[in-house]
Amino acid sequence: MKKTSRNRMAAPVSASFALLLALSACSSSGVNQGGGTNNSGSSESASTSTEDGRQIVGLGDDNKAGKPRPRSERETRGNQNQVKSDGSWTEKTLSGQEKITVNADGTWVNKIDGREFTLHADGSWESTEKYSGSKTVIHVNPDGSWNLQEQRKENEEPSNKAEVRADGTWEMEDFGVKYVGKADGTITKKDPKADEEKTISRGELPRVPSTHIASLYKEDGALETSVPQDGVIPLKPRTALPLGVSAKKAVPGTDEYRRDLAELEGTLLTDENKAGKPRPRPEREVNPQAKVNPDGSWSWKKNEDTELTVATDGTWVQREKAVGQKTTTLYADGSWEEKETKSDGEEATTHVNPDGTWRTTDGSRKEELHADGTWRSESSGGFVTYSDVNGKVYMEGSSGKPFEITNETYTTVRTPRVPSPRVGDGLGIGGGGVLPLTPRKPLYPGQQAVS
Numbered sequence: 001m002k003k004t005s006r007n008r009m010a011a012p013v014s015a016s017f018a019l020l021l022a023l024s025a026c027s028s029s030g031v032n033q034g035g036g037t038n039n040s041g042s043s044e045s046a047s048t049s050t051e052d053g054r055q056i057v058g059l060g061d062d063n064k065a066g067k068p069r070p071r072s073e074r075e076t077r078g079n080q081n082q083v084k085s086d087g088s089w090t091e092k093t094l095s096g097q098e099k100i101t102v103n104a105d106g107t108w109v110n111k112i113d114g115r116e117f118t119l120h121a122d123g124s125w126e127s128t129e130k131y132s133g134s135k136t137v138i139h140v141n142p143d144g145s146w147n148l149q150e151q152r153k154e155n156e157e158p159s160n161k162a163e164v165r166a167d168g169t170w171e172m173e174d175f176g177v178k179y180v181g182k183a184d185g186t187i188t189k190k191d192p193k194a195d196e197e198k199t200i201s202r203g204e205l206p207r208v209p210s211t212h213i214a215s216l217y218k219e220d221g222a223l224e225t226s227v228p229q230d231g232v233i234p235l236k237p238r239t240a241l242p243l244g245v246s247a248k249k250a251v252p253g254t255d256e257y258r259r260d261l262a263e264l265e266g267t268l269l270t271d272e273n274k275a276g277k278p279r280p281r282p283e284r285e286v287n288p289q290a291k292v293n294p295d296g297s298w299s300w301k302k303n304e305d306t307e308l309t310v311a312t313d314g315t316w317v318q319r320e321k322a323v324g325q326k327t328t329t330l331y332a333d334g335s336w337e338e339k340e341t342k343s344d345g346e347e348a349t350t351h352v353n354p355d356g357t358w359r360t361t362d363g364s365r366k367e368e369l370h371a372d373g374t375w376r377s378e379s380s381g382g383f384v385t386y387s388d389v390n391g392k393v394y395m396e397g398s399s400g401k402p403f404e405i406t407n408e409t410y411t412t413v414r415t416p417r418v419p420s421p422r423v424g425d426g427l428g429i430g431g432g433g434v435l436p437l438t439p440r441k442p443l444y445p446g447q448q449a450v451s
Contacts, residue, residue, distance in 0.1 A: 052251070053251045054249040054251055055249060055250070055251070055252060056142070056143055056144075056248075057248045057264055058144055058238050059123050059144070059238050060252070062235060063235060063237070063238040064121060064122055064142065065105035065106055065107055065121035066105075066121075069087065069104070069105065069106040069232040069235070070233050071230050071231060071232055071233065072227035072228060072229055072230065072231050072232075072233060073229065074228075074229055075229055080092055080093075080094075081228035081231065083229070084104075086104040087104050087230060087231055087232040088101075088102060088103050088104045088231075088232065089102050089228055089231035089232070090102070097111075098111070099112060100225060102227075102231065102232060105121060105232075105235075106232055106233065106234055106235035107119050107234075107235060108216060108235070110214050110215070112214050114130045115127070115128070115129045115213075115214035116129075116214060117213060117214040119235055119237060122142050123142040123238050124140060124141050124142050125139075125140050125237045126139045127214065127215075129212060129213075134150070134151055134153065135150075135151045135154070136148070136149070136150045137149050143166050143247045144166070144238060144239060144247050145164055145166045145241055145247065146162075146164050147161075147162060147164070148162040148163075149161055159174075160173065160174055160175070164243065167183060167247075168182075168241075168245060168246035169181060169182055169183055170243055170244070172205070174206045176191075177189065177191045177192075177206075179205060179206075181243055181244060182244075183244060183246060185202075186199060187199065187200050187201070188200070189204070201281075201282055201435060202243075202272075202280075202435075204283070204430075217236055217237065219444075220411075220444040221444055221445070221446065239264050239265055241264070242263075242264065242266060248264075258448065261450075262450040265447070266441050267356050267440075267443055267447060267449075267450070268450060269334045269354055269356075272437065272438045273334040273354075273437060273438055274333055274334035274437065274440075275313035275314055275315055275332035275333075275437065276332075279312070279434035279437070281433065281434055282429075282430035282431075282433075282435060283431070283432075284430025284431060287300060287429045289302065290429050290431075290433065292429075292432050293312075295312045296432060296433060296434035297309075297310060297311050297312045297433075297434065298310050298429065298433035298434070300429065304321065305321050306318070306320050306321070307319045308421050310421070310434060310436050312434055313332060313434075313437075314434055314435065314436055314437035315437060316329075316330050316421060316436045316437070317329050324340055324341055324343055325340065325341040326339070326341075327339050327340075330437055330439055333354050334437075334440050335351070335352055335353050335440075336419065336439045336440070337349070337352070338350045338416070338419055346363045347361075347363075348361065348363070349362075352416060354440065355371060355450075356441065356443040356447070356449050357369055357371050357443060357449055358415075358442045358443070360414075360416060364378075364380045365378065365380050366378040367412075367413045368413075369413065369415070369442070369443055369444075369445065371449035372389055372448055372449075373387075373389070373443070373445065373446045373447050373448045374386065374388060374389055375411070375413045375445050376413075377412040379412070383395065383397065384396040385412045387411070387445065391446060392404055393410050411445050413445060415443075415444050415445070418441060418442070419439055420439070421436050
């Protein structure tokens with residue numbers, strides 16, 4: 001599959017897509033993103049702005065080389081990291097092989113266990129994974145357009161392919177069956193073996209085996225590794241375009257830019273997160289244990305451990321006993337709540353609002369994220385940690401006087417994991433049953449709420 005030269009997912013359709021979406025969170029407002037040197041398939045104007053100051057949304061100074069990178073202030077421990085005077089640094093394995101190489105401009109390469117991730121100076125990046133003869137390659141261009149090829153066996157044609165373009169169109173091939181998406185959200189399934197071509201819903205798209213992307217960053221934008229003292233902070237990978245989302249340009253700092261960025265990062269409330277429009281009804285075979293009603297509502301029960309009820313508007317309630325007593329509820333306005341009574345009697349509650357802000361209580365521990373991207377955490381020992389709008393982090397000790405923490409990756413909040421109905425990986429059961437709504441994505445530290 002050729003690499004596209006077009007421009008920078010909402011809901012992914014496969015595990016590989018999901019990983020791309022996870023990485024997309026690393027390129028958010030208030031957090032860094034990636035850069036690089038390979039221009040293969042990238043747009044010539046990707047790193048340039050227009051005369052009116054408009055720039056590619058999601059491609060900033062934290063995603064591409066060009067401006068001096070900040071350096072770590074944290075104290076270096078151990079001797080596995082080697083830092084040069086220009087701020088470039090390497091981390092080696094115990095056997096002496098280079099694992100991480102970070103250049104002075106913030107570009108980097110990470111190699112681990114057959115996986116390799118390279119971030120280039122123009123903001124593009126590439127991930128390669130080889131495992132037991134299989135190979136998966138993902139290439140993301142500076143504008144966020146991307147392509148994926150997955151080989152199950154060496155020297156065989158790719159069993160899975162995907163290409164997402166800057167204009168919002170995309171194609172995916174899964175074992176000979178092709179899926180074509182238009183910018184208006186229409187999806188067509190073309191099966192040459194069955195001589196079939198028809199329009200389908202997003203929930204009927206296939207899922208492919210998971211791959212691991214060896215990025216230096218976690219989904220929430222925090223570093224996976226420690227940066228040695230005086231070493232440059234690596235650039236962050238830019239967000240890959242969601243399916244059906246086109247690459248856009250806007251003036252940084254404007255409402256237009258913030259809204260486009262939220263759409264890119266999947267933090268914008270959509271019709272997939274809240275009730276209001278008729279829900280699609282996939283045609284897949286009904287689980288024999290499920291009961292589907294004429295209005296599309298349905299319920300499913302697995303022994304006495306899990307019970308899922310989906311209403312005709314796509315809202316749902318799931319009760320689980322295997323993990324204590326847990327109830328997850330998705331509401332019509334796009335908010336959701338998870339309540340759990342643990343074996344020791346402690347109660348934990350997570351509530352995510354329609355705008356993506358959230359609050360979690362777990363016994364005496366309290367965590368919350370606000371609309372301006374700031375957060376606050378209160379530990380069980382009474383220690384309080386919080387951030388300000390500039391991304392600085394402070395801690396209040398026993399004296400009650402706050403002091404600044406100089407660790408550039410430090411955060412004590414644990415962003416809630418997005419729940420999913422246990423049946424069909426959150427994609428519904430089909431057979432006339434409505435597709436469940438997708439819980440909206442909680443904001444990460446530094447991300448701002450956009451209405």
